[in-house]
Amino acid sequence: MLTQVDALLHARWIVPVDDKQSILEHHSIAIHQGKILDILPTDQIHQCYSSKHDQNLENQLLMPGLINAHGHAAMSLFRGLADDLELMTWLQEHIWPAESKWVSPDFVRDGTRLAIAEMLRSGTTCFSDMYFYPDIAAETVTELNMRAQICCPILDFPTPWAKDADEGIHKALKVNAAQRHNPLVKIAFGPHAPYTVSDEPLRKLASLQEELQIPIQMHLHETAFEVTEAEKQGLRPIARLEQLGILGPHFQAVHVTQANTEDLLTLARYDVKVVHCPESNLKLASGFCPVDKMQKAGITVALGTDGAASNNDLDLFGEMQTAAQLAKAVAGDAAAVPAFEAIRMATLNGAIALGIDDITGSLVKGKAADIIAIDMSRLETLPVYNPISQLVYTRMADKVKHVWVNGKILVRDGILTQIDTEKLKQQARQWGEKIRAGDSHD
Template sequence: MSLHHVELAISASWIIPIIPKGRILEDSALIINEGKIVDIVLQSELQQRYQANSFIELKNQALIPGLINAHGHAAMSLLRGYADDLPLMTWLEEHIWPAESRWVNESFVRDGTELAIAEMLLSGTSCFSDMYFFPETAAEVAHESGIRAQIAFPVLDFPTPWGQGPDDYIHKGLALHDHYRSHDRINIAFGPHAPYTVSDDVLRQISTLAEELQAPIQIHLHETAEEVERAVSESGQRPSKRLAELGLLSPLAQCVHMTQVDESDLRVLKSSGAHVVHCPDSNLKLASGLCPVKDLLREGINVALGTDGAASNNDLSMLNEIKQAALLAKFQTMDASSLNAHDSLYMATMAGAKALGIDKQCGSLEVGKAADICAIDLSELTAQPVYNPASQIIYSQNQVSHLWVNGQHLVNQGKLSRINQESLIKRASAWRDKIRHA
């Protein structure tokens, strides 16, 4: 029997494909060719069926889909720890916005985005969503790094370092969308900042354009009780209802945070088909509130996970975010069976892919999908003994050993393949010194 020639075969003690949910394959191998998964076989069958140009054997390691960070502000990694221990609006209005006004430029975004991507790759993230100024620069850095990305260009009613107002932002954003229209790893989305920073006419325009282009929309929504209370006081409407009436909520919409959710919000989200992006660490640190994940899931609403920016989280590890989400769900419901290991891992993979509209490309280890693969080392002392690798990944501290995106080896034995880590640390330190001593 002739052997099939392929580019890469990766065998591991465990493979958690995500689809079907709850399945764990033991002593199996992924077969990869031209950047896609072409087969999943038992290790005992591998040499009988395939001849691979490269073969990687990962004993006592688990393969999972690359993690999907569905919301963040990558360049804000340069403001990590800059204004800690403050409530959201004080943090934003008195510290972050003034710092951004003074320091944010293309160079800041390039260095900050590269720093964030390096951290995300090393912690198992193969795809991230970004909403920040100078999205052209962020997209370029993502392209160069090899990571998969959704770049949401910001839209606000007022000037920022990137533009003069809504018309300017949308004009630049549409040009960016055209530039990356056929890119295999980078998608462009609309990023209206929040209901309290974008007016009705602009939101209607975004809704129309997004529907025409079938482009995603990501927006901060119901982030704090104060936001919702102020909206009701001023307009008589909860922000979710206002956005629904403006046509902004649809299966293209990604609603970030949603810490304040009542029954009317659940009905709006369910009927619209909009997605929710849960950012547990950031919401806890800013004391913004808790997203009612179990209520959302009960209604069939898709819930993805995001880290938010490093300025309001301090780390961009999706493994940390998954654990936090699982523990919070248990605490909120006072039910230890809430959001089990497989469900929380699903949120960080397949649910993220669905929210970003790329679930046909990635989010699970299935034949025909992109080879976005994360290998987690379960051989360390802190992982012993391994009864259930899924639980071990979620609840223990583990090391990401390898990461592939589109079959490209971006993390090899815990080391970045394309990014110069020493240079990056020096540049980040230079920004700290400049900002601190200003």
């Protein structure tokens, strides 16, 4: 007797992202109760399963949904506000004043919805967010059936979210308690950077992390200026964090463009996860993350877009291409970060970095059905000698056809199923007009 399942997806190719670097041809996926029940050759699947929802994805490729391991979702509403500036000028003279003036629960809700819509349409099914009002971001993620790690921001000075680091930590613990049983949302501490968080809050976070097993994500070694200023106080930032006892396998270091041999040895020794944001780093001239050296040292490297205010898009396929190409130039080796490794950085490595690789990041029996389907029949993708090459070296975001999170279809034929696109556009325009008018009066 055939097993009844919720859906059967029949594809020309499946890239499950496994250690064999498999490319399965003419295979199908059985989905039931939000999980992957089985993956079999298409000519065998109907011998085992039946479903009212058979989907024939001719000339399409199925792969895990992409995982954007670092960003600031609501900052999509600041897209293009201040360009072509170095990091500290960009932050201190433009972004921080704008945030002080405009960030509110409504701003975060609308900006997060805009970011989620952009990410879903380009194949991202899970993202890590570090921004103010994380409680509002978590509500928005849940409402739209996305998957996310929400990093509660912690800084020494007043922000729209908290007056200081202690209040930020207190509020983060409340958000964590509220979201503890949410299957789509995981809470993390988000101390902004070594230069904005002092020693005592970091010691407190180290203790809380050990007690509660809450991940920590932090911008680290982002610019040469950050490192040289820290050295004047006696320690490079990574060495300082080691001394404070905060480094470990649940620590996610974002950017790391300035890393010497000793830094890399320290990161590897503590099994710190690195989140590489190549396009934001290039735009802000922050430096180059030594991805090839990190991978050879055994460091897990994931991919992020950073916020749309410094990128200016949330296209993780584009990030894959940039990461692979940039790594070759930095290493002086065309074999550095081959195409499959770039895909792994944007999927399974992202899940490992966020501590959710038992749930998502690859297409494996028992994992959540977080799946994207990509149209490989477009003029720009032909001929297809090796689909993995196309996924990385050909821009693919606009070729995403369908997106499922937990087996629920959120994009069908390129159209968002749960978000009113026209309403979202109108809200974004209204914010733009308000912010533009407000800036012109200053």
